[in-house]
Amino acid sequence: MAAKFLRQSSVPDKLEEKRSAVLDFIEHQKGLDRKVVLVTSGGTTVPLESKTVRFIDNFSVGSRGASSTEYFLKEGYAVIFLHRNRSLKPFLRHFSGYNFLDLLQLDNDNPNSDVKVKPEYQERLVCVLRDYQQVQKEGTLLMVEFQTLSDYLHLLQVCSTCLQSLGRSAMLYLAAAVADFYIPKDQMPEHKIQSSDGPLQLSLQLVPKMLEPLVKEWVPQAYVVSFKLETNKDILVSKSLQALEKYQHQLVVANLLDTRKKEVKLVTRDTCLDITMTTHELSQGQEIEEKIVKELKSLHSAFCSHDEQT
Numbered sequence: 001m002a003a004k005f006l007r008q009s010s011v012p013d014k015l016e017e018k019r020s021a022v023l024d025f026i027e028h029q030k031g032l033d034r035k036v037v038l039v040t041s042g043g044t045t046v047p048l049e050s051k052t053v054r055f056i057d058n059f060s061v062g063s064r065g066a067s068s069t070e071y072f073l074k075e076g077y078a079v080i081f082l083h084r085n086r087s088l089k090p091f092l093r094h095f096s097g098y099n100f101l102d103l104l105q106l107d108n109d110n111p112n113s114d115v116k117v118k119p120e121y122q123e124r125l126v127c128v129l130r131d132y133q134q135v136q137k138e139g140t141l142l143m144v145e146f147q148t149l150s151d152y153l154h155l156l157q158v159c160s161t162c163l164q165s166l167g168r169s170a171m172l173y174l175a176a177a178v179a180d181f182y183i184p185k186d187q188m189p190e191h192k193i194q195s196s197d198g199p200l201q202l203s204l205q206l207v208p209k210m211l212e213p214l215v216k217e218w219v220p221q222a223y224v225v226s227f228k229l230e231t232n233k234d235i236l237v238s239k240s241l242q243a244l245e246k247y248q249h250q251l252v253v254a255n256l257l258d259t260r261k262k263e264v265k266l267v268t269r270d271t272c273l274d275i276t277m278t279t280h281e282l283s284q285g286q287e288i289e290e291k292i293v294k295e296l297k298s299l300h301s302a303f304c305s306h307d308e309q310t
C-alpha cells in the first residue's frame with residue numbers, strides 16, 4: 001500500500017539533492033558520535049487540483065515540533081527538522097507573533113542612524129540568538145521542508161532510510177499532523193474546479209500508514225516515537241496501545257487537542273507515564289516539550305545501552 005502510494009504520487013522537487021544533504025549531515029554527526037533525531041512537524045496539505053488553487057489543510061502550527069527540536073539540541077542531539085513550510089521554526093518561533101520591524105528602532109535625530117533592537121526586546125533576542133548561533137556553529141540542525149502530503153511521505157522515506165546506518169542511535173519523533181485522506185493523482189482534476197458547476201462532492205481515499213514500512217523496512221533498528229491525537233479522552237490510551245501493537249514501535253506520545261500543551265501520556269507496551277505542567281510552570285513560560293524530550297532522551301539511552309549488552 002505504502003510503496004504503491006509513493007510510486008503513484010508526485011515526487012518533491014530536488015529530491016536527490018535533499019537526499020545527499022541528509023546523508024552528508026548524518027555522516028558528519030556519525031563522525032562526532034552524536035545521536036540524531038528526525039523531528040517531523042506541522043500539518044500536510046492535500047491538493048484538490050493538479051494545478052493547485054485549493055487544498056485541504058489541518059490545524060497543526062508546528063509548535064510541538066519546533067520547540068521539541070530546541071530541547072533535543074540542548075540535550076546534545078543533532079536534529080533533522082522535517083517541517084511544513086510556513087509552520088513554526090525552532091528559534092524563530094519565539095518571535096512569531098511579532099512584526100519584526102516593531103522590534104527595531106532608529107535614532108530619529110540622526111539621518112545615518114544604525115538599526116538597533118528596542119531595549120525591551122534585547123534580553124530575549126540575545127538569548128535566542130546565542131542559542132541559534134551556537135547551533136549554526138556546531139552544524140547540528142538540518143532543515144528539510146515539505147508542503148503537501150506526498151512531499152512529506154517521500155521525504156519521510158528518504159530521511160528514515162538515510163538514518164538506517166545509525167542503527168539504534170537514531171530516533172524518530174513523528175509529531176507532524178499527517179492527513180488521513182487524499183485524492184489520488186489519477187482522480188484529481190488538472191485545472192481549477194469551477195464553482196459554476198455547482199456544489200462540490202469530494203471522494204477521498206485513505207492514506208496508507210507509513211509507520212508500517214518505516215518500522216519494518218526503512219529504519220528497523222531505530223527508536224521510533226509516534227504521536228496519537230484524539231479529542232475524546234476515553235479512547236486515547238487504547239488507540240495508542242493499538243498503534244504500538246500494530247506497528248511494533250517503541251513509544252506513543254498521546255495527546256488531546258485541547259490540552260496538548262498541558263498534559264501528554266508517554267505510552268509503551270507496558271507503561272504509561274503522565275507528563276503534566278502546573279499552572280505555575282506554564283506562567284513561567286516553561287514548555288511541556290522540555291519534559292517530554294528529557295524523558296525520551298533517557299529512554300533512548302537505555303534502548304541504546306541494551307544494544308551494547310546484547
Ligand code: 9Z3
Pocket residue numbers: 041042043059060061062063064065174175176177178226227228229230255257260
Ligand atoms: C500530534 O499529536 C502533535 O502533538 C500535534 C501538535 C499535531 C497535536 P501543533 O503542531 O500540534 O503544536 O499545533 N501529532 C500527531 C497527530 C497525528 O496525526 N497522529 C496520527 C493519529 O493520531 C498518527 S501519526 O492517528
